[in-house]
Amino acid sequence: MLELLDLAGSVVTLDAMHCQKETAKRIVAAEADYILTVKGNQGNLANRLLELFLEYGEQRYRAEGLRKHVTVETSRGREECREYYAIAVPDEPLFADWSGIKSIGMIFRVRDDGDVRHSEATYFISSLPPKVIMLSRRIRDHWKIENSEHYILDVTFSEDRSRIRAGSSPEISAAFRRMALNILQQDTTVKDSIRGKRLRAGWDETVLDAIYAGFNMV
Known part of the structure; x- marks a missing residue:
């Protein structure tokens, strides 16, 4: 599908299922950029990102070059705080095979739902520079589209059932x-x-x- 689209100048945001080296390579070859969510299907990469951001956390997220952006939203009586972090990709062999990679990042989300607090950390890699506000907007736009699509697929197409x-x-x-x-x-x-x-x-x-x-x- 990527070969059928004119992606030049675009930013492609994809969930963890599409976090593949070949996908990143094809996006960069099409003169576009990517933001890829990283989860367990890329075990070594996911584990290394977890290790790195635990190290940054021990430094109170004051590592040189690490950028942070915080947003707070209230919807249907629930407040959600998102902390976005981005930093230039480390010079390590693990990252070298990812075409065009320039930055890595983490999103830490905390949502208060009544008396219950939910928290989650997700990680990403990107061919864009570590400009955290710009990255956060791209990621948020992806979630808005995905959440809307998932709602329709569940309600209209009964996907969850x-x-x-x-x-x-x-x-x-x-x-x-x-x-x-x-x-x-x-x-x-x-x-x-x-x-x-x-x-x-x-x-x-x-x-x-x-x-x-x-x-x-x-």
Whole structure:
């Protein structure tokens, strides 16, 4: 898919599933930048980022070159504080194979939900310089889109209740759901909600054909 898109000058933000060396290489080759979330599927990288930010924490996050940005948001009565940290990528062999990498970072989130406090730390790598405010805005935009998409996929497509489990079937079915959602979101032939468009397309093949034809003309 990356090869089909004109990415020049863009910033590609991807979740941990797509944190792969080949993906980073293709994005940089397309003259674009990336921000990739790092989790357990990249075990050595994730462990090293954890070690580094524990070391920075022991220094009260005052390491040379480490930048910090804090945001606080209140939504539906819940307050969430996010601390963003970014620093130039260390000169270590572990990072050398990641094409174009310039910075590493951590987001520490604390959310108060009534009397319960939730906290989580996530890590990322990027081909962008360690300008923490700029990085935080890109990451936040990614989460806004992802949260909105996940809500629609769960409510309209019942993704969380899917019983598809075997082999690569969950990934394939998820890709088809997202493709269908993208087509319905771009459609202008039917004036209805995503749920309504989906139902009408299932009931009437002429509606389905019109939606699909409109998408092909985009």
